[in-house]
Amino acid sequence: MKIGEVAAQLSVSTDTLRYYEKHGLLMPSRRTEAGYRDYSLSDLKQMRFILRAKDVGFSLTEIKELLAIKLYKHQHSCHEVKSLTIQKRDLVAQRVAELTRFHQSLSVLAEKCCGGEELADNCSILTTLEDIDGLTQ
Amino acid sequence: MKIGEVAAQLSVSTDTLRYYEKHGLLMPSRRTEAGYRDYSLSDLKQMRFILRAKDVGFSLTEIKELLAIKLYKHQHSCHEVKSLTIQKRDLVAQRVAELTRFHQSLSVLAEKCCGGEELADNCSILTTLEDIDGLTQ
DNA sequence: CTTGACCTTAGTGTGTACTCTAAGGTTTAT
DNA sequence: ATAAACCTTAGAGTACACACTAAGGTCAAG
Ligand SMILES: [Zn+2]
Ligand SMILES: [Zn+2]
Ligand SMILES: [Zn+2]
Ligand SMILES: [Zn+2]
Numbered sequence A, B: 001m002k003i004g005e006v007a008a009q010l011s012v013s014t015d016t017l018r019y020y021e022k023h024g025l026l027m028p029s030r031r032t033e034a035g036y037r038d039y040s041l042s043d044l045k046q047m048r049f050i051l052r053a054k055d056v057g058f059s060l061t062e063i064k065e066l067l068a069i070k071l072y073k074h075q076h077s078c079h080e081v082k083s084l085t086i087q088k089r090d091l092v093a094q095r096v097a098e099l100t101r102f103h104q105s106l107s108v109l110a111e112k113c114c115g116g117e118e119l120a121d122n123c124s125i126l127t128t129l130e131d132i133d134g135l136t137q
Numbered sequence C: 001c002t003t004g005a006c007c008t009t010a011g012t013g014t015g016t017a018c019t020c021t022a023a024g025g026t027t028t029a030t
Numbered sequence D: 001a002t003a004a005a006c007c008t009t010a011g012a013g014t015a016c017a018c019a020c021t022a023a024g025g026t027c028a029a030g
Helices: A003-010 A014-022 A041-055 A060-071 A078-112 A124-130 B003-010 B014-022 B041-055 B060-071 B078-112 B124-130
Strands: none
Touching (some): A003 A014, A003 A041, A014 A041, A041 A060, A041 B124, A060 A078, A060 B124, A078 A124, A078 B078, A078 B124, A124 B041, A124 B078, B003 B014, B003 B041, B041 B060, B060 B078, B078 B124
């Protein structure tokens, strides 16, 4: 398959496919005489793996590690794979916690403000951000 | 106050202070004869505002908007300020939702894998990422 | 036979929030 | 007087995941 066909089938851009190739995530098996990329079914399968890994939150760097393990499965253990997964999950959990704190603070701020068309001279959001202990109480 | 003193007092780097100045967030009121930045108490107060706004999740661009409103409070309404806050809160909520889906998927993946020292030939994480409907069920 | 739709490479631009560097001037202490 | 510790500027580098561009080669349809 040519790059355009793969791109259409998987709903990605040809740029993305070339980008992944450049960064060692997906090398098409063959090239045509004219030098065109020629993707095999196995290449397509690998691209689906990559996209699914992205869907669960892995970065491209992490996916590259997963692919390296997948390629030589018999040289790696379940432990390694699970470690990567758990590490990622915990990192995601940390970020969720941080963003949840943001959300909480923003909610508190929003509730303090009347939101009316009056002038912002005494807006509680602005004064709270000015005050030292505005959000810690 | 000189830049180093401000930096020490607020636990930021002098680089950060110069960066904020360059990007229009905080201009020190004066310069000394030698060209050194000379921060006033009001400058310090503004820097605290910026840091507190960062703490609740506003980006520097958003903080710049807030500062512009704060500077001319009598030309802006509570509505504007509250809008910015609500928009940000909703955006954060979206991101939390996305990351929570990631977390859920990663947990499902992790639970499927034994995590032992055996070879990864049949690792459920890898096979699930390969399968089409692995995570949708 | 030419038009348009594809394909190639290599390189640059985007946004975020800094961080670091180079090359040099100033201040304070010994 | 000189060294240490500050300060200045402008500009480059970092991570992430592409998107876009230029300049050109290839191929199918009309
Ligand atoms: Zn109000
Ligand atoms: Zn208000
Ligand atoms: Zn196992
Ligand atoms: Zn496993």
